[in-house]
Amino acid sequence: MEFSQKNTPHSPSYSFWEYDIWFRDLDLLVVGGGITGCLTAYFYKQRFPLAKVLVVDKDPLPRGATLRNAGFLCFGSVSEYLDDAANHSSDYAAALMKDRFEGLQILKTLFETKDIGLKIDGGYEVFMPSETEVFEKCLYGLREVNQIFGNNNVFKATLDPELKLGLPKRHKVIENELEANIHSGKLVREIHKLLQASGIGVLHGISICKMENIHDGVVLDSSYGSFKTREVVVATNAFTRDLLPELNVYPNRGQIVVTSPLPHFKRAGNFHYDAGYFYLRHLEDGSVLLGGGRNLDRESEQTSDLSVSPVIQNALEKILREVFLVDEDFSIAHRWSGVMAFGSENEKAPLVGTLGNIHYIVRMGGMGVAMAPITAKRFVDSL
Known part of the structure; x- marks a missing residue:
């Protein structure tokens, strides 16, 4: 043939x-x-x-x-839950949180903690003085969110953020003792x-x-x-x-900056700000990672382009100066972006x-x- x-x-x-x-x-x-x-x-x-x-x-x-994320093992913050409940429903928001938490438990069964750099250091949602009303709404919603986890006191207000976390006294914080982070690589x-x-x-x-x-x-x-x-x-x-x-799947870019090592900054845990749109963690070499900000320029950030933009990069540096690294002298050593996916209505x-x-x-x-x-x-x- x-x-x-x-x-x-x-x-x-x-x-x-x-x-x-x-x-x-x-x-x-x-x-x-x-x-x-x-x-x-x-x-x-x-x-x-x-x-x-x-x-x-x-x-x-x-x-x-x-490989272009922030290495967070988180399942949501109280303000994010309230935001999702308002935009969709309480059942929708609760199911998301519960599924994320169960997913993290599966991950822990598949890999040794040390092999993936997993650390359960807790998570902290930070509120500025101008966000008093949002903070009070989150306090009111604590019981509802904790019911998702069998009424265990997973989320609670941090009594002394300055003493425990080194944050300025005027900041308010809600902590989550089960949140963790990993080394994505x-x-x-x-x-x-x-x-x-x-x-x-x-x-x-x-x-x-x-x-x-x-x-x-x-x-x-x-x-x-x-x-x-x-x-x-x-x-x-x-x-x-x-x-x-x-x-119904649309790309959304998430931008990240990492500072040069800061010898005096040793805050363990994950920090969240502005309903989870900003997120920060301390890395092993002493540097600080901050990502997020897509809510500041939603139209431009709905892209699969892996470059970074001045609008978001400048906003990230401003958040570092005004919220997390007040009075710290720092420089940016790494900048990158990753691409997430959401529906057309977020x-x-x-x-x-x-x-x-x-x-x-x-x-x-x-x-x-x-x-x-x-x-x-x-x-x-x-x-």
Whole structure:
């Protein structure tokens, strides 16, 4: 028989070795090598041990939010809960908080604390003197929020912020004893080890250009050639509309600055400000990380562009000077941005669904480290 492109079972650009190990008889292809995609692949392999699973990502390293976040293991603040309840409903806000918390517990069962740099140092929501009314509303809402966690006193007012945290006396604080943080790079490194130990393939530098449902699977065109799989999971979060433009998923940039090391600044824990739109933590080398501010320029920050902007960068430096590093002399050593995903009306709940043999697990609402484990596990458990 003469050679014909349509008679070949796979793209002729593949060698036998490439095709045999990575692309032959694929059961599941996960598009997106971030936390959500990798944990979906892991839970799938745990449930279906004989399945052949492959994860592909377009970049050398995950570049959306997984490695460009602030390394917070948080599940929300009181003011964020009240904001979500006002914009959606109390049930919606409570479900988000509870799911995030459960997701963090799953993460803790998968990895050793030291391996991912996990520290449970607590979280602190800071209120300026001009926010007295907001602070009082949060105090009133403490009981409602604590009911989510079985009436345990998870959130409470800090009696002496100056003595406990070194903050100016005029600041008010609500603390959360269960909040933690991690080293995002160490987490990704351990996730990759987990996938390798589970027999899951991971290939970087492959962009998926097109997906087509067929009766027994999905045919994909990629930057590396065409291939077929039985099922696909799209876990590309902020970049989802590149493949599934009909979904209610929109990118939102989160910008970050890190100071040079500050020997005298040793405040453990995570600090939140302005309904969670600003967030700060102390890093191991003595530097201070501050991120956020997308609420100051929502239109410009609804982008997948990974550059930084003067508007947000200047605002971050101002917050450092006026709220967290008052009277401290500091300089900025690092600036970067990551991209989160929300709905068109700032929806934060994950979007999970199926289109034929193509599934999607997207829109982590700015807290993918917490939401990814529980969302991925629930999806796989539902199969």
